[in-house]
Amino acid sequence: QKEVEQDPGPLSVPEGAIVSLNCxxxxxxxxxxxxxxxxxxxxxxxLMYTYSSxxxxxxxxxxxxxxxxxxxxxxxxxxxxxDSATYLCAMRRIKAAGNKLTFGGGTRVLVxx
Amino acid sequence: DGGITQSPKYLFRKEGQxxxxxxxxxxxxxxxxxxxxxxxxxxxxxxxxxxxxxxQKGDIAEGYSVSxxxxxxxxxxxxxxxxxxxxxxxxxxxxxxxxxxTQYFGPGTRLLVL
Numbered sequence: 001q002k003e004v005e006q007d008p009g010p011l012s013v014p015e016g017a018i019v020s021l022n023c024x025x026x027x028x029x030x031x032x033x034x035x036x037x038x039x040x041x042x043x044x045x046x047l048m049y050t051y052s053s054x055x056x057x058x059x060x061x062x063x064x065x066x067x068x069x070x071x072x073x074x075x076x077x078x079x080x081x082x083d084s085a086t087y088l089c090a091m092r093r094i095k096a097a098g099n100k101l102t103f104g105g106g107t108r109v110l111v112x113x
Numbered sequence: 114d115g116g117i118t119q120s121p122k123y124l125f126r127k128e129g130q131x132x133x134x135x136x137x138x139x140x141x142x143x144x145x146x147x148x149x150x151x152x153x154x155x156x157x158x159x160x161x162x163x164x165x166x167x168x169q170k171g172d173i174a175e176g177y178s179v180s181x182x183x184x185x186x187x188x189x190x191x192x193x194x195x196x197x198x199x200x201x202x203x204x205x206x207x208x209x210x211x212x213x214x215t216q217y218f219g220p221g222t223r224l225l226v227l
Binding site for chain 1 (some may be wrong): 158
């Protein structure tokens with residue numbers, strides 16, 4: 001079983017809808033949680049970063065962490081065709097060797113005009 | 114402009130051949146990383162380096178080698194011992210003091226076996 005699970009999708013939504021993405025994990029030692037966006041054949045770019053539990057909002061993006069359920073979410077409001085990409089969750093322990101990140105497999109999102 | 118560059122964009126390897134992927138950064142970051150990405154498996158760590166002349170194995174280091182002779186450069190060699198090298202390879206760097214949550218990625222190199 002993988003440490004971090006993520007539905008591969010594809011998740012198809014109409015333009016303007018809310019995109020809801022999530023990851024589950026098994027290692028309770030994870031304390032830092034990140035979401036990356038990756039366009040086809042490009043490197044990932046960091047979207048959101050959250051420490052421990054709670055919510056964080058940045059423009060159209062909201063990240064939520066529920067450590068009791070070992071579940072994290074990313075919501076994209078007013079989705080645009082330019083949001084079509086693969087979204088990767090990542091997480092790490094406080095004193096991970098080399099600050100190592102553990103990634104989910106990614107969810108492919110398609111926003112249709 | 115500051116950033117990470119990787120070359121080449123595409124690389125073809127013949128059986129029994131070693132190939133080297135280039136990664137250069139001008140962000141003045143201490144830490145650098147190499148990941149492998151296969152469909153549906155996310156990113157897996159191959160090697161990382163937190164300082165010049167020092168590097169550590171990641172989760173899937175077998176069949177790979179690295180060097181870190183300069184702060185800006187972290188080349189990855191895929192040796193003939195790596196039996197399934199076809200993948201998308203990503204290099205990343207981070208400010209060691211800020212942690213891996215702010216890793217910056219390069220554009221990647223796609224390696225294909227002939």
